[in-house]
Amino acid sequence: MTPQARLSAAIDVLDRILAGSTAEQALTNWGRASRFAGSGDRAAVRDLVFDALRCKRSYAALGGALSGRGLVLGGVRARGLDPAEWFTGEGHAPAVLSDADAGLTPIGNLALDCPDWLAEPLQAALGADFEGVMQALQRRAPVFLRVNLAKASVETALAALAEDGIACALNPLAKTALEVTENARKIQNSQAYLGGLVELQDAASQAVIAATPLTDGQSVLDYCSGGGGKALAMAAQARVSVVAHDADPRRMRDIPARAARAGVKITVAQTADIGTGYDVILTDVPCSGSGSWRRDPQGKWALTSARLEALRQIQADILDKAAVILAPGGTLVYATCSMLRAENEDQIAGFLSRNHGWQNPLQRRFSPLEGADGFFVALLTREA
Numbered sequence: 001m002t003p004q005a006r007l008s009a010a011i012d013v014l015d016r017i018l019a020g021s022t023a024e025q026a027l028t029n030w031g032r033a034s035r036f037a038g039s040g041d042r043a044a045v046r047d048l049v050f051d052a053l054r055c056k057r058s059y060a061a062l063g064g065a066l067s068g069r070g071l072v073l074g075g076v077r078a079r080g081l082d083p084a085e086w087f088t089g090e091g092h093a094p095a096v097l098s099d100a101d102a103g104l105t106p107i108g109n110l111a112l113d114c115p116d117w118l119a120e121p122l123q124a125a126l127g128a129d130f131e132g133v134m135q136a137l138q139r140r141a142p143v144f145l146r147v148n149l150a151k152a153s154v155e156t157a158l159a160a161l162a163e164d165g166i167a168c169a170l171n172p173l174a175k176t177a178l179e180v181t182e183n184a185r186k187i188q189n190s191q192a193y194l195g196g197l198v199e200l201q202d203a204a205s206q207a208v209i210a211a212t213p214l215t216d217g218q219s220v221l222d223y224c225s226g227g228g229g230k231a232l233a234m235a236a237q238a239r240v241s242v243v244a245h246d247a248d249p250r251r252m253r254d255i256p257a258r259a260a261r262a263g264v265k266i267t268v269a270q271t272a273d274i275g276t277g278y279d280v281i282l283t284d285v286p287c288s289g290s291g292s293w294r295r296d297p298q299g300k301w302a303l304t305s306a307r308l309e310a311l312r313q314i315q316a317d318i319l320d321k322a323a324v325i326l327a328p329g330g331t332l333v334y335a336t337c338s339m340l341r342a343e344n345e346d347q348i349a350g351f352l353s354r355n356h357g358w359q360n361p362l363q364r365r366f367s368p369l370e371g372a373d374g375f376f377v378a379l380l381t382r383e384a
């Protein structure tokens with residue numbers, strides 16, 4: 001495909017997304033219908049689509065319309081390219097520009113791709129970092145790996161990755177965290193990944209596990225395990241017995257295979273079998289995802305105040321339910337990939353006001369300005 005034809009493909013995919021499809025669905029459907037597209041084309045179209053979704057407001061302004069064409073045109077203008085060279089109408093290129101394609105220079109929340117209703121709570125949470133963080137969320141997220149210490153040292157993992165041409169740099173957020181600097185697309189077929197030496201995991205997620213006080217012999221519950229990313233990290237950090245649970249059992253489907261590849265043991269529990277008396281419970285609760293909008297830009301535009309309030313209720317309920325199955329003297333770990341106080345500091349304050357005999361020795365925010373996703377972690381310790 002020519003670079004111009006890739007723009008046309010991105011326009012088509014974005015139109016489907018604007019009509020209600022998820023990005024993944026729309027890209028998959030386009031891929032199936034476009035057998036002629038090679039892997040480079042698919043990657044390029046995907047990048048164009050996700051760039052446009054991250055910058056939906058500003059690109060729509062620059063491109064003169066909230067449409068596939070407007071977004072892609074806005075992206076061309078944002079990159080400082082001459083649109084006339086790209087919108088040529090020749091071959092599979094997008095149609096030539098007309099007066100209808102005039103755009104305007106975005107300012108304020110528009111320029112920052114911030115939904116208006118979220119500007120105030122985000123400013124309250126981020127203070128002087130607000131603009132910088134919103135700008136960071138307009139760019140693609142770096143790729144991070146976690147070295148699986150159950151199978152390899154950091155040096156061994158780096159050497160194995162290098163054999164597959166994948167270059168990485170150590171990341172200060174966690175001693176297991178590597179930022180991929182070259183050939184990220186090779187990871188899933190690399191020997192280091194297939195052999196369980198490394199897992200894909202954001203560095204802030206790894207920092208959350210590093211902040212979790214795990215010691216050999218403990219019983220640990222990952223209450224909202226999803227696909228088990230953090231359960232795997234906990235199982236590799238100390239000789240602990242890890243139980244994974246999620247309200248949606250389908251999300252835990254891959255945990256046995258992932259645990260086998262990583263060389264660790266994880267017991268998957270349905271809600272009825274969750275048990276009690278855990279030394280450590282991690283609640284990596286469902287949240288707005290505002291710290292990871294780079295990876296899920298549709299989440300930024302789909303969030304509403306009603307949905308945020310519903311999430312807050314779920315988060316408080318999860319904390320209260322987990323608290324009663326924690327052993328005396330145990331630690332409840334609360335984590336979100338949100339930057340909003342309502343889901344972070346306010347939840348901890350709410351928990352402490354509802355429950356007595358608890359301490360809160362740690363609260364820590366991770367900012368996208370540190371390179372990884374925005375995250376929040378709090379430790380709640382129950383008196384013995």
Ligand SMILES: C[S@@+](CC[C@H](N)C(=O)[O-])C[C@H]1O[C@@H](n2cnc3c(N)ncnc32)[C@H](O)[C@@H]1O
Binds near residue numbers: 226248
């Ligand atoms: C942020 S995700 C967890 C991600 C996962 N810990 C990881 O590292 O990949 C939140 C998870 O909470 C689950 N969940 C939602 N409501 C729940 C509830 N009431 N009890 C337990 N899990 C719940 C969701 O199904 C989702 O998988």
